[in-house]
Amino acid sequence: MGEVVRRRPIIAGRERGPGPGRYALPPTIGYINHDYTKPSSPAYSFHSRMSSNMVSVDSSPGPQYHVDAKMTRFGKDGTPSYSMLGRKKKTAGSFQTPGPGAYSPEKAPPLNFHHRPPSYTMAFRTRYRSVDPVPAPNRYTLPNLFGSHVPNKSSSASFSMSARRTAGGPAEDLSMTPGPGRYNSTDPSVYLNRQPSFSMQSRHNIPIDATRKPGPGTHSPEKVTAHLPRAPSFSLGVRHSEFVTPLIVDVLD
Template sequence: MDSLKSKKNIPIAARQRGPGPGRYALPSTCGYNGHDFTKYTRPAYSFGRRLGDFATKKECSPGPAYFIDPSITRSGRDGTPAYSLLARQTYLGTFKTPSPGAYSPERVHPQGERNAPRHSIGSRTRYRKRDGNPAPNKYSLPKVLGAFQPDKQSSPGYSMTARSMIGGYAEDMAKAPGPGNYNAALPDLYKERSPLYSMRRRSYMPGDNTMKPGPGAHCPERVVINRPKAAVHSLGIRHSEFICPLIVDVSD
């Protein structure tokens, strides 16, 4: 009995009530599409499809479906001249071809004979985009000497100042200010001030200092305001009718 109790129970798959293998969406290991990427795939081969109606037709060639230019031969074009009608040329400068008199065949060296080389100065070449690169002298590199280095640690720099003019042999004592250039404060501002006295000018009695005429400056005989006087006539000056009258500008 003890041996039966110690015997292990082997599970039987038919007695299990769980879902079957079809319930799990595992990738297939057969075929090429959707194959399990964790498994090694064997080479796959397929059969091509049937070619249309090739088996039912008696003629296998496409027939006269190709167009061959008649001017093309086995050695190239036949060379027959072809003419066509073109539209009127808008630019008449196309027909400005040189005449036979424009050519100078006498200037051409005879063919096959040796002649000395000739050199000429060509025209300026066309500007290219890559020619716009600056020259080496266009760049200004930072200095490597001195106390100011933009990207490097510089060593301490020392300089010597100029000789001082004060106390030196080149000092000009004539340029020193005199005593009159200083604004010294009055002693009365910071010391006790003594009384000050002054003398006034001579004073005069008040009177009328205007100039008055003397007795001989008067002409009482010419005074006629207190007695009757006869009429007095005088002759005026001659006037011309062509004299322009006096015009005075009274505008502001």
């Protein structure tokens, strides 16, 4: 078998490519052969100098040439125009049109089932009544709603507090007050669903395998050549690259 030659990657620092002048790109200045992928601004050119005849020879009508404002480059403006005439003189036979104040539409009777809005009139003031049969608001008396003595109203529960006992009460002798141990508590499993109960058994022996097993140092996978042409070998390459900047510790001014 021939020796396998390992190819190292190409370092970009050793490559010597063409300079910027070797690239031929379309220009982005001007409009001749302009790069079509870039936007271009409008371009203008200067005309050659005209002769002096335009100053010495008068070829225009001047300001006296008046153009009507209604004339456009498409023709005369087609918007309508109006004018106001003078007021006509009144004659004896002329018809005098009545003004808005001469009409009284509110006096016309309803015709053809016309609907009229409601109309109201104001009567004269009545005499003051000396005896008013209607009682005032403070003359009414309503039943009291506090307590449970109203038969036709719903009421909440009412409680009363009695006086504190002085003879034989807990305030006189604290030893008469029963402690927590005096009360008998019922097992909850009597009146509720009984919960599952568990018990703990003795500890079981752990199964032990008495066979001897090889440790990690017993195996040598680097010596296996069953599926390889030879055992793997390693070598150290170049310690430092020639393109790496060296570490400068002491800087001399």
